[in-house]
Amino acid sequence: LKPHIVQSSEPKIILKKKKVxxxxxxKEQALGYLLLLPALLVITFVALxxxxxxxxxxxxxxxxxxxxxxxxxxxxxxxxxxxxxxxWSSLSNTLIFTFVTVFFELIIGIGFALVMNRTFRGRGLxxxxxxxxxxxxxxxxxxxxxxxxxxxxxxxxxxxxRLGFIDSYMTWLGxxxxxxxxxxxxxxxxxxxxMALLLLAGLQTIHSSLYEAAKIDGANSWxxxxxVTLPLLKPTILVAVLFRTLDAFRVFDLxxxxxxxxxxxxxxxxxxxxxxxxxxxxxxxxxxxxxMVIFVVVITICVIFxxxxxxxxxxx
Amino acid sequence: xxxxxxQKRGDMSMIRKKFLxxxxxxxxxxxxxxxxxxxFIWQILTALKPPEQLFKMPxxxxxxxxxxxxxxxxxxxxxxxxxxxxxxxxxxxxxxxCLLFGSLAAYALSRLRIKGKSIFLLMVLAVAxxxxxxxxxxxxxxxxxxxxxxxxxxxxxxxxxxxxxxxxWILTSFFNEIPKELDEAAKIDGCSSLxxMRKVIFPLAxxxxxxxxxxxxxxxxxxFLFSLIFTYDENTRTVPVGIALFPGLHSVPWDTIAAASxxxxxxxIIIVLLFQKRVISGLTSGSVKG
Numbered sequence: 005l006k007p008h009i010v011q012s013s014e015p016k017i018i019l020k021k022k023k024v025x026x027x028x029x030x031k032e033q034a035l036g037y038l039l040l041l042p043a044l045l046v047i048t049f050v051a052l053x054x055x056x057x058x059x060x061x062x063x064x065x066x067x068x069x070x071x072x073x074x075x076x077x078x079x080x081x082x083x084x085x086x087x088x089x090x091x092w093s094s095l096s097n098t099l100i101f102t103f104v105t106v107f108f109e110l111i112i113g114i115g116f117a118l119v120m121n122r123t124f125r126g127r128g129l130x131x132x133x134x135x136x137x138x139x140x141x142x143x144x145x146x147x148x149x150x151x152x153x154x155x156x157x158x159x160x161x162x163x164x165x166r167l168g169f170i171d172s173y174m175t176w177l178g179x180x181x182x183x184x185x186x187x188x189x190x191x192x193x194x195x196x197x198x199m200a201l202l203l204l205a206g207l208q209t210i211h212s213s214l215y216e217a218a219k220i221d222g223a224n225s226w227x228x229x230x231x232v233t234l235p236l237l238k239p240t241i242l243v244a245v246l247f248r249t250l251d252a253f254r255v256f257d258l259x260x261x262x263x264x265x266x267x268x269x270x271x272x273x274x275x276x277x278x279x280x281x282x283x284x285x286x287x288x289x290x291x292x293x294x295x296m297v298i299f300v301v302v303i304t305i306c307v308i309f310x311x312x313x314x315x316x317x318x319x320x
Numbered sequence: 321x322x323x324x325x326x327q328k329r330g331d332m333s334m335i336r337k338k339f340l341x342x343x344x345x346x347x348x349x350x351x352x353x354x355x356x357x358x359x360f361i362w363q364i365l366t367a368l369k370p371p372e373q374l375f376k377m378p379x380x381x382x383x384x385x386x387x388x389x390x391x392x393x394x395x396x397x398x399x400x401x402x403x404x405x406x407x408x409x410x411x412x413x414x415x416x417x418c419l420l421f422g423s424l425a426a427y428a429l430s431r432l433r434i435k436g437k438s439i440f441l442l443m444v445l446a447v448a449x450x451x452x453x454x455x456x457x458x459x460x461x462x463x464x465x466x467x468x469x470x471x472x473x474x475x476x477x478x479x480x481x482x483x484x485x486x487x488x489w490i491l492t493s494f495f496n497e498i499p500k501e502l503d504e505a506a507k508i509d510g511c512s513s514l515x516x517m518r519k520v521i522f523p524l525a526x527x528x529x530x531x532x533x534x535x536x537x538x539x540x541x542x543x544f545l546f547s548l549i550f551t552y553d554e555n556t557r558t559v560p561v562g563i564a565l566f567p568g569l570h571s572v573p574w575d576t577i578a579a580a581s582x583x584x585x586x587x588x589i590i591i592v593l594l595f596q597k598r599v600i601s602g603l604t605s606g607s608v609k610g
Contacts, residue, residue, distance in 0.1 A: 036434035043425040050481040057458035133353040139592040141542040143560040144581040205604035257544040275453045299454040
C-alpha cells in the first residue's frame with residue numbers, strides 16, 4: 005500500500021470505529037434489558053399489577069362465596085372502614101406492637117452490639133447463639149412461646165413464681181394486657197439478637213482512631229458514646245429500624261399461632277384482620293380495602309424514614 | 321521502695337478492675353446467650369419428656385428418663401413427611417429460579433451500561449417493602465382462575481418474587497467486587513458479554529450465590545401466609561402451616577409439637593451455624609452499606 009492512501013483512509017477508520025462503538029452500545033443495552041427481563045416480569049406480574057388489582061377490587065362489593073355478585077361501589081368500602089371499630093382497634097394494636105417492639109429491640113440491640121464490639125474468647129459461639137432465634141421459623145417459635153406461656157404447664161409461670169414475682173400462676177394469654185405483652189416479648193426474643201448483629205456490623209466500620217482521638221481530647225466513655233459512636237452509627241440504625249418497623253407492622257405468623265388475635269381481639273393485628281376478612285368471610289372487597297390501607301401505611305413509613313435518612317446523608 | 325510498693329498496689333487495683341470488668345462482661349454475655357437459646361433448649365427438653373412428666377405442675381425441668389417416643393410418633397405420621405417433602409421441593413425450586421433470575425439481573429446492573437437502571441432498582445426496592453397480605457386477594461383469584469390453587473407453583477411464584485430484592489442486592493454487590501480488568505482480559509481473548517458472564521463472573525461469584533441461596537432457602541422454608549392461603553392439603557402444604565395446624569380441636573399435643581418443631585428446626589440451625597459468616601455478611605451487607 006502506498007503511504008498517501010493509508011493517510012486518506014484514516015478518518016474513515018475512526019468513523020467506522022465510532023459506528024462500531026455505537027452498535028456495541030446498542031447491543032449492550034439490548035442484552036442488558038434481556039437479562040433484566042425475567043426479574044422485571046416476575047416483579048411486575050406478581051407484585052406491581054396485583055397491588056393495582058387490590059385497589060380495583062377494593063372499589064367493589066365482592067364476596068367470592070357468591071361468584072357472580074361483583075358490583076362497583078366506589079369508595080364505599082373505605083367509608084365503611086372508617087366507621088369500623090374493629091379496624092381501628094387492630095390498627096392501634098399493630099402500631100402499639102410495632103412501636104414497643106422496635107423500641108426495645110433497638111435498645112437491646114445497641115447495648116449488646118456495644119458489649120460485643122471487642123475481641124474476646126468465644127465470640128464465634130456468641131454470634132452463633134445470636135443466630136439461633138433468627139433461624140427458627142416464626143411459627144415454630146410462636147408455638148414454643150405458647151407452650152412456655154401455658155398457664156399450668158408453662159415454664160414462664162414456674163420461673164416467675166420461684167423468683168417471687170408472682171403469687172399465683174397467671175393466664176398470660178388469657179387477658180388482653182398480658183397477652184399483648186406476651187406477643188411483644190416473643191417478638192423481641194426473635195428479632196433483638198438479629199438487630200444486635202446488624203448494629204455490630206455497623207459498629208465495626210467505625211475506625212478505632214476516632215475513639216482514641218476522642219479519648220485524647222478528654223472525653224469519657226459516656227461522651228464518646230453520645231458524640232462519636234451514636235452519630236456515626238446513625239445511618240445503620242435508621243436502616244435497621246426501618247426494616248424492623250416494616251416487618252413488625254406486617255406481623256402475622258407470630259400472632260396467628262400465639263394468640264389467634266385473642267382474647268377478644270385484643271392482640272388482633274391489622275394483617276390478621278385482613279386475613280380473617282379474606283378467608284373467613286370470603287369478603288374480598290372489604291378484605292382488599294384493609295390490605296390497601298396496610299400498603300398505604302407501609303409506604304408512609306418508608307417515605308418518613310427515607311426523608312430522615314436523606315437529611316442524614318446530606319449532613320454527613 | 322515506697323514508690324515500687326505503690327506501683328504494685330496500683331497494678332493490683334488495675335488487675336482487679338480489669339477482672340471485675342471482664343466478669344461483668346461475661347455475665348452480660350452469658351445472660352444474653354441464655355436468653356437466645358433457652359426457648360429452643362426448653363423445646364428439646366419437652367420433646368424428650370415422657371407423658372407422665374409432661375403434665376406435671378410445676379413442670380419438671382429435666383426429663384427423668386430417656387424417652388424418644390415423641391420423635392418416633394412424629395416420624396410415623398404420614399402427613400409430617402409430606403409437609404417436609406413439600407417444603408423441600410418448594411424451597412429448592414424457589415431458590416434455583418430466584419438465583420437464576422437474580423444473577424442475570426445483577427450482571428446487567430453491575431456490568432452493562434443501560435438506561436433506566438434507577439427505575440429498575442426502585443421497583444426492586446418497592447417489592448422489598450411490600451406487605452405480602454396486600455396482594456393476597458388478586459393472587460388468590462388469579463391462581464384460582466389458572467387452577468393453580470394447592471399446587472407448588474402457587475407458592476414458588478410469590479417466593480421467587482419476594483426473595484428477588486435481597487438476591488439482586490447481594491449478587492450485585494458481589495459482582496461489583498470482581499475487578500473489571502478480568503472482563504476486559506476475557507473480551508480481548510474473544511469472549512462475548514454473555515461468555516464473560518458465564519465463564520468469568522458467575523464462577524468467581526459462587527460464594528455470593530451460595531450466600532444468597534442459603535437466605536432464599538430459609539426464607540422460603542419459613543414462609544407462612546401464602547402457604548396458609550394457597551394450599552389446603554397434604555399434597556402441597558408446607559411445614560410451617562402443617563405445624564401451626566397441629567393443635568387439635570380439643571387438646572394441644574405439646575409433646576408431639578415439640579418433637580416436630582425440633583426435627584424441622586435443627587437442620588436449619590445446623591446450616592446457619594456452619595455458614596454463619598456467610599449468612600451474617602449476606603444479611604448485613606444491605607443495611608450497613610445502606
